[in-house]
Amino acid sequence: MSAPVTPRLRFAPSPTGPLHIGGARTAIYNWAAARALGGRFLLRIEDTDQARSTKASLENILESFRWLGLDWDEGPEHGGDFGPYFQSERLDIYARYGARLLASGHAYECFCTSEEVEAGREALKAAGRSPMYDRRCRDLSDAQREELRGSGRVASLRFRMPLDEDLTVHDLGKGQVVVNLREVDDWVMVRAGGMPLYNFACVVDDLEMGITHVVRGEEHFVNGVKQLVMFRALGQPAPQYAHIPLILGKDGKKLSKRDASTAVLDYRDHGYSADAVFNYIALLGWSFSGDQDLFTRDEMVARFAIPDIGKSGAKFDEEKLQWMAGEYVRRAAIDDLVAWTKPFVLAAGAVPESAYASHPDLLRNLVRCNQERIRLFPELPPKLGYYFTDPEPDDAARKNLAKFPDAPQWLAAYAELLGDSAIPPSYPKDRGDADRVAVLPTDRNASLPDRSAVPFLLPAHLEEDARALADRLGIKFGNLVHPLRAALTGTDKGPGLFDIVYLLGRERCLARLSASSR
RNA sequence: GGCCCGUUCGUCUAGAGGCCUAGGAUACAUGGUUCUCAUCCAUGCGACACGGGUUCAAAUCCCGUACGGGCUACCA
Structure with missing residues (x-):
């Protein structure tokens, strides 16, 4: 009998922009699953795209996590035994795995330029076939490789995918799916410059970090297939993947800025209760029960299970979010509500700042009298102004x-x-x-x-x-x-x-x- | 184009063959409470995409069609 494995889940964002609603939902599901399973939740920063990664994005992601109440056991600011948790600091590890896969024949050097690969794709497309890499470097002889190298070309590393195999994928989100591996490219593992790419680094890290379950958007499904095959090449068990539908905008397409604010912290800045935002996002594709929409993080953890995540895409409905924000305002403890609304009240100049210190009970009563009249925090200041300043009648x-x-x-x-x-x-x-x-x-x-x-x-x-x-x-x-x-x-x-x-x-x-x- | 996935009220969903004349929430409408607004309460409106099967019985299983989405990078 093998020893019980500690469930380990991760959220692995690339710091190339603020954390958006979709990412937050993925994070929430991974977090909830880790907690529900009694496992560990880690944060790993996928910053192999040096050109697009920024410090500000990292800060935004961490702050979004704190605001939503998502705590992580390992990762930035928390350390852990499986670090480093930034991919840019793990380059030597990737190099080791790259060499190993090259030696075992699961990877091969590709000397094609991006232009040549693209031209090959176009040719296939013109011939009515799926556009993919034509694999011309797949079976180069040693002599040919030396010649290419000698001509000044720099090799990238590609994964040698099986040419003809029906792979049965057991996905926690989609169920059993049979994929013809001939549809999947010999994907690039390492750039010509030496930087690892997503699928490669992701497998190495999921393996090294002992990741057992991965919940992510369905845009990663084919990546999952590539990763599964790489785990097999390494002779290691892969995590259980769950690919879940995306969050949609009003038009039924992937949620975009056109539909609503997509950055999590925008909701903080617009005066939404963090609990409400958490609750609402969690509900986009998962339900607590047949007749209860409002729940705490603890209640969610007590009931959450990955297979219960919905199979069809959910549209983001800002109206229901607003209703929910109002529910959380009404249920809030008065001192919390006073604190949450204070920045908005002061920014609007509705109440003298000193009043908070000199007349705390007056403030409590003022806020309490309006508690059932607001949904978002910025709605409060206009209702408070006339207590301190003589109003102009409307x-x-x-x-x-x-x-x-x-x-x-x-x-x-x-x-x-x-x-x-x-x-x-x-x-x-x-x-x-x-x-x-x-x-x-x-x-x-x-x-x-x-x-x-x-x-x-x-x-x-x-x-x-x-x-x-x-x-x-x-x-x-x-x-x-x-x-x-x-x-x-x-x-x-x-x-x-x-x-x-x-x-x-x-x-x-x-x-x-x-x-x-x- | 190719491959994959999905489809229950406008929206989020419950539903895992009979409990479904399909439940809850939101939104909308009407009424009640009240000094106003809000809250709250009550009522109403409103859906199993379509067509074939399987079965005594299908929202639930199978097939097809339509529609929607995702992927198809030396991004993640």
Whole structure:
């Protein structure tokens, strides 16, 4: 009996651009599979294309991982026993494998130039056959090789694929697929310059790093075939591959920038909850259960299995992502939500920065009062501005103010009522315990607390008093509330009006009322 | 062109021969709650691509067609 093998999975991006949604989904599935299997998850950087690899892309990928909550056990910044984890630092290892495959006859030197290979392809195409390398260097004699070398040509290394074989591939994503190997090129393993290419380096690393499962996009299916054959040539077992469909845009084609932001961090910058983005991406091609769309990372790990990944392409639907972002906002712990929205609030200048430190409970209440009214973080600042700056009434507010000629008198009456009431002072004054005593928004189903038990009248008391005032004035409650809201907030929508009065405080309310009833 | 894969409400999906007059979510519509908006609740709208088989029975199995996607680099 052989020893149990620790499952090891990897995500192996090339740092040639920001991490995009599709890559993130692949990463999530590999991560979840590693965790579900009780294995290890590693990050390997495939930077053999020196011309296109950048440091900024690497940083972007790592930051995307951190933001999404994907932790890796081995790789950049974490080390590990199977390093180095940058392919550019593993060149000697590739050289060793290249020599070995050359010696065993599984690889051969090719002296063709790119132009010659391309010309050969064109010729085949013209003859109605599949365009591929014509294999003219496959069976060169030693003498011929020396002659080519002597003429100044530099060899690349090609893999000698079987010429005629039906290979049965067992793919965790696609099931059993029979591939005619004659359809597959003698692919280049090492460039003429000596740099290894993807398929070659990938096999060496997956082997050396003990990778057991690989989940990746189906654009890699044929690569998988090449890699399988190379593992066989090495006499080593290949990982289990799962090739999964791509994420599509609205037009049904591979997701592109035309459809939506494709970079993961754009969603961070646009104020989406990271948990929501993780959850939504995970759902693109995998389902938690028949009737539950929202789940945590731990819940996903508890249920995830590679064969359950869907077989057909999923379209990226930004509307559902937004709904999900809203769900996560509504479920968020208040201190998290305050922290997440803070950069957006400050950037918009909606709240003085010092207020976060001097009036934390006021901030909590302000955010809580809007928690069910926003989906993305940038939606919050416009709803907070009027607590700190006198608003300019919008059209709807103006209309509510002008609807009844008597409204100014009603507002004056309300101002008088407020003037005689015990309500908290306005920011930046010290509001004492006001924002701790009242945890807003007010629960309409809660019973009315005793007035003598609290230092200030609570919103529920204020409402009770306002209803009494409306009765005295002989008007409907709504006729008082609508102009009042307009005068106080400059708009016709928002949290419960008496929560607003409470949060606005005495000075601001009275000032705005006197301005409006003039 | 060749090779490979896929096809359930607009979208994401559940469904692994009878539990399906196909379930959930989103979106949309209507109604309810409320001082507004939002939330929430209720209801509605809406799909097994098509054609043949196999079977007592098919969304589920097989074949074909159509449509869609991927690959076809000295990129990954």
